Amino acid sequence: MxxxxxxxxxxxxxxxxxxxxxxxxxxxxxxxxxxxxxxxxxxxxxxxxxxxxxxxxxxxxxxxxxxxxxxxxxxxxxxxxxxxxxxxxGQPVEIRNFGEVLLIGGCYGLAGLYPIARELQQAGNKVLFLSEARSPAFIYWEEKNKKFSDRYLTLFRSDCFSSGQELEDKIRELKSEQSGLSLVMVIGCSYLLFKVSEATARIGLKTLVCLNPIMVDGTGMCGACRVSVDGQTRFACVDGPWFEGHSLDWKEYFIRRKAFLEQEEQALVNLDKEFWKKME
The missing domain is CATH 2.40.30.10 (Translation factors)
Incomplete structure (x- = not known):
């Protein structure tokens, strides 16, 4: 324990x-x-x-x-x-001097990107950090992330499941301002990864996404986390979790993410029942 x-x-x-x-x-x-x-x-x-x-x-x-x-x-x-x-x-993300790197995080991704920002900057990169959230109330570790960011920005979207146009506009703006920007790394909910990948494909920016699929053992034995990258099967637990966002079969990924949705919802109902039973 x-x-x-x-x-x-x-x-x-x-x-x-x-x-x-x-x-x-x-x-x-x-x-x-x-x-x-x-x-x-x-x-x-x-x-x-x-x-x-x-x-x-x-x-x-x-x-x-x-x-x-x-x-x-x-x-x-x-x-x-x-x-x-x-x-x-999983495989650690590659850390070397890329020049200028844009990190985009939402939800738990604001924390997941922290050590990456730290080591990218120490490797000589100019680090741009974009925190995406519904409102300022959902931003945390701001001072920690600013410490290892050359530019720290926020983007608030009341509807995180919208078209993603605000994200694309912001990335285009940063690309026009930072001529050396060549790489985007993203951690957050699956929809954020998907929308950033869509936007950067149109802009022409290489994008690495940190996938969070269903996993059972995490060591490549069960195959529950398999994804398709450039038409090839990969296991997110041992080959990832980092993959090129433009090469991923997103349709398959979302279908597999919902494979046990009904059971997950029932498990929450059962947990609530156990709680109220203890309160009797």
Missing amino acids: NRIVSSARLAPNIFHLAVEAPEIARAVRPGQFAMVIPDEKGERIPLNIADWDEERGTIDLVFLNLGVSTRKLAAFQAGDSVEGIAGPL
Whole structure:
């Protein structure tokens, strides 16, 4: 079991846990993730590793409280323990001097991009950081991300499932202002990844997206996280989670993301029933 050092709510429905995991803290690289099991009856879920401290032997997990497992994690307090954590998993994102890089984050992605911004800047890049959210209330870690950003911007969209035109306009504006901009990296909800990829394909900017598909074991054995990239099957857990957004079969990706939606909804209903039964 892994002890929780601290817990906090960062924004509406966004939570942070610092967890003791010394072996992971020594080995993790930017862009990797961990599989987390909340309790003995819990499922394994992939969470981006948002930061780490080798001396303290801790890793930072930031997540959206959406399903049963994340609801359980959001209820944990300092001193509690999660059943288990496996990691670091997946391929780290490539870090080298690209010149100018645009990082776009939404939801839990604002934290997931933090170590990437840090190491990209240390590698000599000019880092542009764009935080996308519904309103200022959903922005967090602003000062942390500004520390490793040459330009920090925000984009507020009341309807995050809109056409994405505001995103495209902002990316075009940045491209016209930053002649050396050649790469975009994105972490956030699947729809944000999709819309950014659509926009950058029209603009002509290489785009890497951090996928978060359904995963079971996280080590390439089950195939639940398979995606199609340039017509080839890839496993997000071992070949990713980073892929070229213009090469991904997004239609297939969204279909597979919804494969267990009915069961996920029922699991939330069952969890609520258990809660109210305990309250009787």
